[in-house]
Amino acid sequence: xxxxxxxxxxxxxxxxxxxxxxxIRNVVTQIGDKWSVLLLFALVEGPDRFNALKARxxxxxxxMLTQTLRDLEREGYVNRTVYPExxxxxxxxxxxxxRNLVQPLYQxxxxxxxxxxxxxxxxxxxxxxx
Numbered sequence: 001x002x003x004x005x006x007x008x009x010x011x012x013x014x015x016x017x018x019x020x021x022x023x024i025r026n027v028v029t030q031i032g033d034k035w036s037v038l039l040l041f042a043l044v045e046g047p048d049r050f051n052a053l054k055a056r057x058x059x060x061x062x063x064m065l066t067q068t069l070r071d072l073e074r075e076g077y078v079n080r081t082v083y084p085e086x087x088x089x090x091x092x093x094x095x096x097x098x099r100n101l102v103q104p105l106y107q108x109x110x111x112x113x114x115x116x117x118x119x120x121x122x123x124x125x126x127x128x129x130x
Contacts, residue, residue, distance in 0.1 A: 027101075030071060030072075030075050031101070031105070033068070034064075035057065035060055035064060035065070035068045036068055036071070036072060037105060037109075038057050038060075039053065039057060039065075039068055039069065039072065039078075040072070040077065040094065040098060040101065040102055040105065041102065041105075041109075042056050042057055043078065043092060043093060043094045043098070044094065044099070044102055046093070047081075047091040047092065047093035048091065048092060048093075049089070049090065049091055049092075050065065050066075050069075050090060050092070053065060053069075053092065069092055072098070073092075076095055076097045076098070077094065077095060077097055077098035077101060078092050078093065078094060078095060078098055079092070079093050079094075079095050080092055081093070
């Protein structure tokens with residue numbers, strides 16, 4: 001992330017640049033979708049096959065599961081292993097990078113669970129304003 005400190009002001013604040021090479025933007029864009037975090041947590045328990053993941057991540061379509069797994073593989077969070085069997089066996093598992101990413105996500109999940117009702121109430125109050 002590129003930052004710049006503005007000088008001359010007693011309350012110097014960083015300036016954030018939303019560029020394509022911004023690390024925060026790139027990671028949050030990938031894991032901030034509807035399914036990535038759920039798949040990462042499903043794979044924490046060990047390697048799994050496509051249909052097993054589909055059954056465990058309730059509501060995900062076959063197309064979306066395929067796309068999300070490809071995206072996670074592209075980012076280096078997931079390995080896809082094809083075994084030369086008949087029928088072909090394919091397993092997905094977290095890479096070291098993926099396992100490392102999951103650790104701070106546990107904190108986010110804990111925070112979300114703690115504040116979920118508070119956030120829902122805030123949304124209701126906001127939506128009811130005239």
